[in-house]
Amino acid sequence: MTLLSARRIAGRVWTSSDCYSFALFRRARCYSTESVPPGQSTARKQPQFRDYFVTHLPSSSLHPDPRGPSSPFHKLPRSASIPHTGDTLHSPAAFQTLIDRETTVVRIPLRNAKHHFGAVTSRGTRPSNEDTYQAGVIDLPAFAKRPPTSLTIRRSNKQDPLAHPRESRGAETASGDPQIFYFGVFDGHGGSECSSFLRDYLHEYIQNTAFDIELKSSLRPGAEVPPATSELPVMQEGDRRKIGDLEKYLVQTWRRVVGGYFKRFKPPHFAYDGTESTDLNIENRISIEEVVEYAFLRADLDFVNAQAAKRDDDLVRAERPLNDDEIFHRPSMTRSPQIGGGARFKGGSTASIAMLSTPTPTPFWHPIAPSSLLVAHVGDTRMLLCSTETGEAIPITSNHHPSSPIEATRLRRYATTFVTDSFGEERMSGLANTRAFGDVQSKRIGVSAEPELKRIELGPAEFSFLVLVSDGISGTLLDQEIVDIVKESKTPEQGARDVVNFSTEVTREGDNATCLVVRLGGWERRLEGGVGSMGTKESREWRRQDAIDPRRSRT
Numbered sequence: 028m029t030l031l032s033a034r035r036i037a038g039r040v041w042t043s044s045d046c047y048s049f050a051l052f053r054r055a056r057c058y059s060t061e062s063v064p065p066g067q068s069t070a071r072k073q074p075q076f077r078d079y080f081v082t083h084l085p086s087s088s089l090h091p092d093p094r095g096p097s098s099p100f101h102k103l104p105r106s107a108s109i110p111h112t113g114d115t116l117h118s119p120a121a122f123q124t125l126i127d128r129e130t131t132v133v134r135i136p137l138r139n140a141k142h143h144f145g146a147v148t149s150r151g152t153r154p155s156n157e158d159t160y161q162a163g164v165i166d167l168p169a170f171a172k173r174p175p176t177s178l179t180i181r182r183s184n185k186q187d188p189l190a191h192p193r194e195s196r197g198a199e200t201a202s203g204d205p206q207i208f209y210f211g212v213f214d215g216h217g218g219s220e221c222s223s224f225l226r227d228y229l230h231e232y233i234q235n236t237a238f239d240i241e242l243k244s245s246l247r248p249g250a251e252v253p254p255a256t257s258e259l260p261v262m263q264e265g266d267r268r269k270i271g272d273l274e275k276y277l278v279q280t281w282r283r284v285v286g287g288y289f290k291r292f293k294p295p296h297f298a299y300d301g302t303e304s305t306d307l308n309i310e311n312r313i314s315i316e317e318v319v320e321y322a323f324l325r326a327d328l329d330f331v332n333a334q335a336a337k338r339d340d341d342l343v344r345a346e347r348p349l350n351d352d353e354i355f356h357r358p359s360m361t362r363s364p365q366i367g368g369g370a371r372f373k374g375g376s377t378a379s380i381a382m383l384s385t386p387t388p389t390p391f392w393h394p395i396a397p398s399s400l401l402v403a404h405v406g407d408t409r410m411l412l413c414s415t416e417t418g419e420a421i422p423i424t425s426n427h428h429p430s431s432p433i434e435a436t437r438l439r440r441y442a443t444t445f446v447t448d449s450f451g452e453e454r455m456s457g458l459a460n461t462r463a464f465g466d467v468q469s470k471r472i473g474v475s476a477e478p479e480l481k482r483i484e485l486g487p488a489e490f491s492f493l494v495l496v497s498d499g500i501s502g503t504l505l506d507q508e509i510v511d512i513v514k515e516s517k518t519p520e521q522g523a524r525d526v527v528n529f530s531t532e533v534t535r536e537g538d539n540a541t542c543l544v545v546r547l548g549g550w551e552r553r554l555e556g557g558v559g560s561m562g563t564k565e566s567r568e569w570r571r572q573d574a575i576d577p578r579r580s581r582t
Contacts, residue, residue: 074166074234079134080206081164082390137162137208143392144210145520145544147527151499152537157215157376158497159226160541165209166234168244170315171384171399172261172484204244208383208391212541214408214497217374220367221465224330225378232322240270242313246386260482261399265313267298270321274299277324284332287471288438294477296320316480319403323378327464327476333366334373334467367465375465377406378476379424379495381545394488394548403478406460409501412483413491413510415549418556420506421490423481427462434461438473491553492519493545499538500530508563509542514553519544529567533574 137144150156209230215222243264274297281289296317382401383391391398402410404424412421427434438461458469464476494509501509504526512529513522523542530540 074231074238076163076165076209076230076234078138078163079136080140080208080390081132081134084131084133137164141518141520143519143546145518145523146542147520147523148541149499149527149531149539151531151534151539153539155219156539157219157222158499158539158541159213159215159219159222160495160543161209161211161213161226161230162543163209163230164206165230165382167207167237167315167382167384168242168263169204169207169384169386170245170261170263170382170401171205171386171397173246173386204246205385205388206390208545209380210382210493210495210543210545211378211380212408212495212497212543213376213378214406214499214539214541215374215376216460216463217465218372220372221330221374221376224366225326225376225464229322229326229378229380232326233319236270236273236318236322236325237315239273240265240313240318242315242318245315245384260314260316262312262314264311267311267313270313270317271299273325274321277321277328280328281324284328284335285470288473288475289470292475294320294324296480315401316482319401320478320480323403323405323476323478330366330465331467331470334371334465337369337371371467372465373468375460375463375474377408377460377463377498378478379404379406379408379410381410381493381495383545391485392546392548392550394551396548397487398485400483400485400493402481402483404481405462405464405476405478407498407501409496409498409506411494411496411506411510412547413494413513413549413553414556415488415491415552416556418491418510418514418553418562420510422506423483424479427460427479429459429461431461437461485547488548488552490547491549491556492522492547494526495543495545496526497539497541499534499536499540500526500542502536502538503530503534503540505563508567511563511567513544519546519550529571533570 138146144162146160146162148156148158148160211226211229213222213225213229241264245261245263247264274294278292278294278297278299281292296314297320298317380403383398384401385391385396385398387396389396402423404410405427407426407428408424409422409426410424412423413419414421425431429435429438458466458474461474462477462479463474466474492513494513496509504512509526512526513519516522516525523544526542526544527540530542531537534540
């Protein structure tokens with residue numbers, strides 16, 4: 028396929044009205060934090076993404092709790108103090124005031140909480156680092172399954188010493204739901220424009236979609252929660268007609284603007300299947316999977332449209348300043364941000380995001396907390412879980428490559444250029460990924476951002492940690508090697524650093540390497556499963572010695 032001409036994509040010329048309509052949509056819907064959707068009251072606050080989490084911590088020791096126990100054993104000098112051993116008996120009432128002591132709500136930056144989360148990225152031997160990542164708290168209604176009634180009954184006996192201390196809880200959001208954590212890794216190719224766009228705005232697409240359709244919490248009584256053994260999605264309350272209209276417009280736009288593969292495009296989680304006979308007068312029940320799928324496809328469409336509307340092959344326009352479309356050529360007065368920079372960007376990016384929702388304020392890393400993990404994946408970035416019981420690496424994503432039977436079947440009728448490169452890897456029109464954001468020249472043959480969605484119910488301490496890596500790591504290390512390296516580390520931050528360092532040490536390609544490690548309930552027991560981290564220790568040591576062998580460069 029030749030280079031796209033000015034304002035042309037998939038054989039369609041964009042008129043000035045098309046570009047104007049797209050500009051209005053982009054300004055009013057995607058990037059304005061002050062606009063209000065039609066029919067909505069200005070009293071509703073726009074969702075916000077935060078790079079910190081809010082939790083309860085005990086009051087400072089400089090200000091002792093005045094409700095301390097009657098016997099001041101905690102104020103005795105060291106010579107007269109009694110250690111807290113099994114032989115030492117204190118009444119439960121003496122400890123109750125310590126359990127119920129006052130707490131303070133504090134904000135903790137997630138990226139600095141090395142005991143809960145770690146992220147490290149490396150350029151490798153490439154000229155630049157095209158990998159990006161994101162971590163924070165997303166403003167969404169809860170999508171976790173409601174816990175059993177036996178776990179939600181609050182203890183009314185204040186003298187019960189087994190009542191959970193308040194400092195083990197996270198602070199609730201403004202809507203009353205527990206916080207939802209968001210983690211993502213994005214691997215760009217051809218540049219970092221697309222991966223940077225996803226890092227900065229993909230979570231906003233998810234938030235704004237849920238906001239526009241008035242999605243309600245799954246913890247509300249009106250939500251339909253299937254049994255624990257059921258594979259059915261959790262259906263939450265929302266405006267079914269509104270999301271149906273959004274899906275209809277999205278599918279028709281893909282069909283009209285791009286065509287090709289998208290002429291028979293039917294997203295699996297959409298209620299609208301591409302036909303005019305779709306009945307949208309159904310009960311107002313929406314799943315979070317449908318929201319995320321729409322957000323992915325909407326973000327990809329906006330990015331592709333923005334690239335098609337640019338005129339970087341116009342010699343006159345190429346000589347103009349980058350801020351030519353800004354008021355008085357002042358960056359602070361720009362009308363709307365430029366997606367993907369000032370020139371047309373022909374590359375793309377993969378994306379893997381994980382969202383964690385808990386049914387109670389107890390955070391997902393607490394050993395007693397169940398949680399729901401929602402994974403949305405596009406491309407060949409990889410996500411792994413470590414089983415606490417066995418210590419094995421459990422992959423929860425698959426690589427979207429032409430060698431995958433599912434992907435090959437999906438694209439055979441459109442992609443007629445399946446070739447094998449000199450490394451023995453199949454490629455499609457020069458691309459290694461069959462699903463990706465961007466890649467405007469390959470949209471017609473089916474390189475779409477349809478996410479692979481998976482929901483996993485995490486039991487208390489069932490898994491030790493979650494790992495997200497780019498293909499610079501997963502293409503060099505085995506899944507079990509990645510998990511075993513993290514097991515040997517004291518903190519998630521150290522684990523992410525050790526994985527990146529070992530990968531860059533033994534790699535033969537020198538690709539960008541990014542690793543995110545998220546602590547889960549079984550973190551303290553991560554070495555108990557199976558043979559711990561010894562399973563790949565010898566092979567990793569051999570690979571390290573082989574990497575520093577001077578004879579390696581001769582082979």
